[in-house]
Amino acid sequence: MRISSFFYTIGQGFKNLGRNKWYTLASIATITACLFLFGLFYSIIKNFEHVVKTAEEGVSVTVFFNEGITEEQILVVKSDLEKRAEVREVVYVSADEAWEGFKTDYLGEYADGFTENPLADSANLQIYLNDVSMQEALVTYIESIDVVREVNRSEVTATTLSGLNLLIAYVSAGIIVVLLLVSVFLISNTVTMGISVRKDEINIMKYIGATDFFVRAPFVVEGILIGLIGSAIPLVIIYFVYNHVITYVASKFTMLSSLLDFLPVETLYHTLIPISLCIGIGIGFFGSFITVRKHLHV
Amino acid sequence: MERGYKKRRPGRQIPSDEVITMENVTKAYSTGAPALNGVTLHIKRGEFVFIVGDSGSGKSTLIKLLLRELVPTDGEITVLGYNLKRIKHSKIPKFRRNLGIVFQDFRLLKDRNVYENVAFAQRIIQTPNREIKRNVPSILATVNLAGKYKSKINQLSGGEQQRVALARALVNKPTILLADEPTGNLDPNNSWEIMKLMEQINENGTTVIVVTHNREIVNAMKKRVITMKKGVIIEDEEEGMYIDED
Numbered sequence A: 001m002r003i004s005s006f007f008y009t010i011g012q013g014f015k016n017l018g019r020n021k022w023y024t025l026a027s028i029a030t031i032t033a034c035l036f037l038f039g040l041f042y043s044i045i046k047n048f049e050h051v052v053k054t055a056e057e058g059v060s061v062t063v064f065f066n067e068g069i070t071e072e073q074i075l076v077v078k079s080d081l082e083k084r085a086e087v088r089e090v091v092y093v094s095a096d097e098a099w100e101g102f103k104t105d106y107l108g109e110y111a112d113g114f115t116e117n118p119l120a121d122s123a124n125l126q127i128y129l130n131d132v133s134m135q136e137a138l139v140t141y142i143e144s145i146d147v148v149r150e151v152n153r154s155e156v157t158a159t160t161l162s163g164l165n166l167l168i169a170y171v172s173a174g175i176i177v178v179l180l181l182v183s184v185f186l187i188s189n190t191v192t193m194g195i196s197v198r199k200d201e202i203n204i205m206k207y208i209g210a211t212d213f214f215v216r217a218p219f220v221v222e223g224i225l226i227g228l229i230g231s232a233i234p235l236v237i238i239y240f241v242y243n244h245v246i247t248y249v250a251s252k253f254t255m256l257s258s259l260l261d262f263l264p265v266e267t268l269y270h271t272l273i274p275i276s277l278c279i280g281i282g283i284g285f286f287g288s289f290i291t292v293r294k295h296l297h298v
Numbered sequence B: 001m002e003r004g005y006k007k008r009r010p011g012r013q014i015p016s017d018e019v020i021t022m023e024n025v026t027k028a029y030s031t032g033a034p035a036l037n038g039v040t041l042h043i044k045r046g047e048f049v050f051i052v053g054d055s056g057s058g059k060s061t062l063i064k065l066l067l068r069e070l071v072p073t074d075g076e077i078t079v080l081g082y083n084l085k086r087i088k089h090s091k092i093p094k095f096r097r098n099l100g101i102v103f104q105d106f107r108l109l110k111d112r113n114v115y116e117n118v119a120f121a122q123r124i125i126q127t128p129n130r131e132i133k134r135n136v137p138s139i140l141a142t143v144n145l146a147g148k149y150k151s152k153i154n155q156l157s158g159g160e161q162q163r164v165a166l167a168r169a170l171v172n173k174p175t176i177l178l179a180d181e182p183t184g185n186l187d188p189n190n191s192w193e194i195m196k197l198m199e200q201i202n203e204n205g206t207t208v209i210v211v212t213h214n215r216e217i218v219n220a221m222k223k224r225v226i227t228m229k230k231g232v233i234i235e236d237e238e239e240g241m242y243i244d245e246d
């Protein structure tokens, strides 16, 4: 394709936008709504994940061993566990360290009465996970190791957190899918309108010897432009709303701020921009492409 | 540009100066009697041909077959070496670039000016801008519209509009010009002007085929006249006359 033809096609795509304004606006509005919701849920989920991640990092599984086990044996189990994918970190706590920790936490100066370590058998491994949902499987595995006496875990937090996360993800995915379908439908209608408005022109083009590609391309460009505008608008809106909300929450609920550690908008947009643009342009392209294939038999 | 004549079917050879060949062509629409019924027709490069006949005799159908807007029900059509019954869909645009087409109702783009309407034809076949800027004024001068290039279509008279349509059909330098009742909406003076322009184009080498009901012009111009009736050719004469219905 020649450069001048390329620009002509792009130019025609822009003109198409103006030719049936109301349909164009409706299409852009739907994509905007769709991607706004997407961006909203995405921000919530990402922040939620962030909170969960932070919480999860504190969640550990503690493994106690049978009496009389040697430190070497425990270290063998440790290196064994470290090889597993879901395990982020394994910390070895010796009996003496356990006792020291207990003394400082609970006894203070009353600890002086003890001459021997009463927690002689309490050497343990603290396991930190990458992914809390894998905890159950890991615990089952550890319990099957014969030198293990007891496994302590924080089950409740782990399952609730991942369950809630999933629920939000499913609900938002459902709404977004519906909106995506509506967007494709509206874009298809817009392009169909455009084609019918320009039926004469398309006929002339065919008589003169325009290729299928040349006849169809402006309509696909139109669809892509709608998608592009429809994804840019919510990105701009969410950017300002998000920044506003996190500064507001941080200033009004200072005691919450240690708990709710928001992701900076830049981190969020690092992934949200490409995803939104891909979805917007993607449905714009898809909606117009299937329509020209259906209605423009050149 | 044109294909060699290698793929012709056995039997009659198409002479190399023949641009349109119809052999026993029948076209039946889904309803009614066939619009064309066993038409055989040969047109040579550089000819000027009138096609006349009653309303409904199949003239427009014949033109549409030559454009490959319609496919024949039966028979063979070869235009400029393209077998129109077997031509691949993707080859149709390339084939049509050899044709210039003019209709009774002009079919101009009303939201664009004269220049843009003609340039449009060049854009579609992806002519470089530089050439468009050279070709369009030159062809507008040929049809005596050089001064009106900026005018909006609805500010033009019928004759002027048809001259724009003619310029658009000619700007891509077609080998064959097809015109379906080009003067059907015009008064006698404008009709003559259009016909004279087409004669001039023909003198420069373009094959011209004109469907018309204009008896006076046909009789005055002394060209080949093909007369149709009920889907068949009943008369085909050099320097022919418009045959009156009894």
Ligand SMILES: Nc1ncnc2c1ncn2[C@@H]1O[C@H](COP(=O)(O)OP(=O)(O)OP(=O)(O)O)[C@@H](O)[C@H]1O
Binding pocket: B029, B030, B031, B032, B034, B035, B053, B054, B055, B056, B057, B058, B059, B060, B061, B062
């Ligand atoms: N799309 C169509 N479907 C069905 N029948 C058609 C169609 N187009 C034309 N016909 C019929 O085919 C016959 C020939 O039509 P055609 O348009 O070729 O006539 P014509 O010679 O161009 O007439 P006119 O001088 O009025 O333009 C007519 O009987 C017409 O009714």
Ligand SMILES: [Mg+2]
Binding pocket: B059, B060, B061, B180
């Ligand atoms: Mg007709």
